[in-house]
Amino acid sequence: DAGVIQSPRHEVTEMGQEVTLRCKPISGHNSLFWYRQTMMRGLELLIYFNNNVPIDDSGMPEDRFSAKMPNASFSTLKIQPSEPRDSAVYFCASSSTQKPGRAFFGQGTRLTVV
Amino acid sequence: SQELEQSPQSLIVQEGKNLTINCTSSKTLYGLYWYKQKYGEGLIFLMMLQKGGEEKSHEKITAKLDEKKQQSSLHITASQPSHAGIYLCGADIRSQTDKLIFGTGTRLQVFP
Numbered sequence: 001d002a003g004v005i006q007s008p009r010h011e012v013t014e015m016g017q018e019v020t021l022r023c024k025p026i027s028g029h030n031s032l033f034w035y036r037q038t039m040m041r042g043l044e045l046l047i048y049f050n051n052n053v054p055i056d057d058s059g060m061p062e063d064r065f066s067a068k069m070p071n072a073s074f075s076t077l078k079i080q081p082s083e084p085r086d087s088a089v090y091f092c093a094s095s096s097t098q099k100p101g102r103a104f105f106g107q108g109t110r111l112t113v114v
Numbered sequence: 115s116q117e118l119e120q121s122p123q124s125l126i127v128q129e130g131k132n133l134t135i136n137c138t139s140s141k142t143l144y145g146l147y148w149y150k151q152k153y154g155e156g157l158i159f160l161m162m163l164q165k166g167g168e169e170k171s172h173e174k175i176t177a178k179l180d181e182k183k184q185q186s187s188l189h190i191t192a193s194q195p196s197h198a199g200i201y202l203c204g205a206d207i208r209s210q211t212d213k214l215i216f217g218t219g220t221r222l223q224v225f226p
Contacts, residue, residue: 004156033214042116043157043202043216056213091156093214101147101206101214105156 006092006106013113018080021109024073025094034067034077035091082113117141118205118217126223132191135220137203139184146186147204148177193224
């Protein structure tokens with residue numbers, strides 16, 4: 001298995017533009033997590049899906065952020081409009097329900113909003 | 115406020131020295147997980163602790179869980195430059211839903 005695949009690895013965009021981050025979880029995993037990592041706030045859980053259904057989105061900072069999981073093999077995190085304070089590394093992780101804490105992480109997307 | 119607090123925030127040690135990183139939860143733990151992150155990369159799973167008093171080892175890294183105190187410690191014996199990175203504890207706290215949250219992280223540097 002190729003592991004959790006995220007794209008793009010790096011994204012530089014101008015303030016106000018729409019940004020879409022993509023994630024392909026490990027086949028067979030039914031839990032998917034989106035995290036944001038910054039120096040100031042560490043690794044924050046944004047949203048968590050189980051069997052493609054959003055279970056907990058209490059970590060989504062604002063209405064500008066939205067996430068979807070249309071099927072078991074794909075998820076997106078969208079920011080519209082983007083702001084400089086959204087600059088961070090965004091990680092996607094997946095796990096199976098049997099071992100919820102044994103998560104596999106993607107390499108992350110480094111987002112810079114200028 | 116953070117539900118998982120780690121200490122210290124950063125650590126600089128000389129190669130060969132032992133060190134300990136602590137993780138304290140403000141909520142009941144249903145599972146405690148240790149991960150390591152190298153700069154610019156994703157997190158790598160190290161080990162999982164689920165029972166009070168449980169202790170696990172992986173190479174020169176040992177982790178313990180004190181369920182009553184809701185704490186875990188990660189101990190590295192005879193540190194090496196390859197141990198450098200950010201260590202994060204994660205927990206399944208099941209506050210309202212099963213979700214995996216992480217501590218603030220401890221940045222470890224090991225110099226020769």
